[in-house]
Amino acid sequence: MALRKFLGGIVLLAAAGAGAFYFITAPQRLPAETWASAGEPDLANGERIFNAGGCASCHAAPGAGEAERLVLAGGLALKSPFGTFHAPNISPDETAGIGGWTLAEFGDAMKRGTGRRGEHLYPAFPYASYARMTVKDIGDLYGYLKTLPKSASVPPGHDLPFPFNMRLLLGGWKFLYLNEAPRVTLADADETVKHGQYLAEGPGHCGECHTPRDVLGGLKTDQWLAGGPNPEGEGRIPDITPVEGKFGDWSAGDIAGYLETGFTPDFDSVGGAMVAVQKNMARLPKEDREAIAAYLKAVPAR
Amino acid sequence: MKFRTLAVAAALAVIGAGVVAAADEPQVVRQGMMKKMGGAAGALAGIAKGEKPYDAEIVKASLSTMVEVAKTFPDQFPAGSETGHETEASPKIWEAMDDFKAHAAKLGADAGAALADLPADQAAVGAALKTIGADCGGCHEVYRIKK
Numbered sequence: 030m031a032l033r034k035f036l037g038g039i040v041l042l043a044a045a046g047a048g049a050f051y052f053i054t055a056p057q058r059l060p061a062e063t064w065a066s067a068g069e070p071d072l073a074n075g076e077r078i079f080n081a082g083g084c085a086s087c088h089a090a091p092g093a094g095e096a097e098r099l100v101l102a103g104g105l106a107l108k109s110p111f112g113t114f115h116a117p118n119i120s121p122d123e124t125a126g127i128g129g130w131t132l133a134e135f136g137d138a139m140k141r142g143t144g145r146r147g148e149h150l151y152p153a154f155p156y157a158s159y160a161r162m163t164v165k166d167i168g169d170l171y172g173y174l175k176t177l178p179k180s181a182s183v184p185p186g187h188d189l190p191f192p193f194n195m196r197l198l199l200g201g202w203k204f205l206y207l208n209e210a211p212r213v214t215l216a217d218a219d220e221t222v223k224h225g226q227y228l229a230e231g232p233g234h235c236g237e238c239h240t241p242r243d244v245l246g247g248l249k250t251d252q253w254l255a256g257g258p259n260p261e262g263e264g265r266i267p268d269i270t271p272v273e274g275k276f277g278d279w280s281a282g283d284i285a286g287y288l289e290t291g292f293t294p295d296f297d298s299v300g301g302a303m304v305a306v307q308k309n310m311a312r313l314p315k316e317d318r319e320a321i322a323a324y325l326k327a328v329p330a331r
Numbered sequence: 332m333k334f335r336t337l338a339v340a341a342a343l344a345v346i347g348a349g350v351v352a353a354a355d356e357p358q359v360v361r362q363g364m365m366k367k368m369g370g371a372a373g374a375l376a377g378i379a380k381g382e383k384p385y386d387a388e389i390v391k392a393s394l395s396t397m398v399e400v401a402k403t404f405p406d407q408f409p410a411g412s413e414t415g416h417e418t419e420a421s422p423k424i425w426e427a428m429d430d431f432k433a434h435a436a437k438l439g440a441d442a443g444a445a446l447a448d449l450p451a452d453q454a455a456v457g458a459a460l461k462t463i464g465a466d467c468g469g470c471h472e473v474y475r476i477k478k
Contacts, residue, residue: 259477263421263476264419264476264477264478265477265478266477267477290376290460290461290464291464291467291468292372292376292464295369295373296368296369296370296372296373296376297365297369298369298372298464298467298468298471299467299468299471300468300471300472300475300477301471301472301475301476301477302472304468304469304471304472305472307468308468
């Protein structure tokens, strides 16, 4: 009798716990007024953010060359320890893409990883970095995306084994890892470094590759930009903190030059997944590359 | 005493032979070729950035080096050289050897075209380097694994 009561109590507690989990980790939306300040989209800035954010690198069709780079048909497979993701169609097609989305819905996806139907999005889409973007930049980006060619392509869904196919659990992931806090505290950061911090930690999402991850796939922020195994499989991603004798020997000019040309100080050439990133960096205004370089000289060496 | 000298000499000879033998290993040869490529790119970049004065001889020599390297580079990837000597070669090279060779051929063609129509000033050198740099990155994107 007492055992039954005890077990009943456990079940009740578990239910209450699950309910609390569900309530606390439910997909969030930003208040609607947030987007009022976005104003008329500045398409030139939107294009700049598009390049800084590397949207085409994941959302263009697989194998798309320079010419088709702006057709965001989706379909690229992203392998991970949790299964294989397929990038969705984010062209302005009203049926197959995001043409029917409001700015608020786009912004909630970018800053809170919340989908249009109120579902959690997988953090393979790096909203954990994009969360740091300003309302204006997101508004400009969305305006720019709407000018791009439409695609009717319907890419495959994600290929994830149980339990990773349960979007509900992403609420827990977000509870642990989604925030807008600066990744590093930089005392006496000047405007250039602060600008670089915004670009690198926000749209640039450098840390998503350059910071090692824990078993749940969250970033180990105490090793910010310290490199680690390539999340897409082979080889290593370099440490880009200013370690003496290594990356610390690069000057800010060397870093900005590399982002512009793909050549290292001893004229090795960029390779692997960084090639697409460097091509996007080369499209940015000079000041943006210099700001990122200044930031990389300022972060703690790991 | 004599025996010890002999033993040391023998040991050094073996080590020396090992070093010399390693120098012929394709992994080592191809790494050297890439270093040469980098040196040539560096010479061109110095001119392109305005750090060094334009010098037609240097431009010619650098582009010639690139043409040379591109010609014989794919030959340094025989079966059996997939690993060893800290090679950063991706297994994909042997899975798609034709495409790999095509990348080398493109680099050779672009450097050759620049050599035939020699860039005459800082700006032209910069333009040539941009084209060639894209060839470097295009191959490294698929066929080199950073270790």
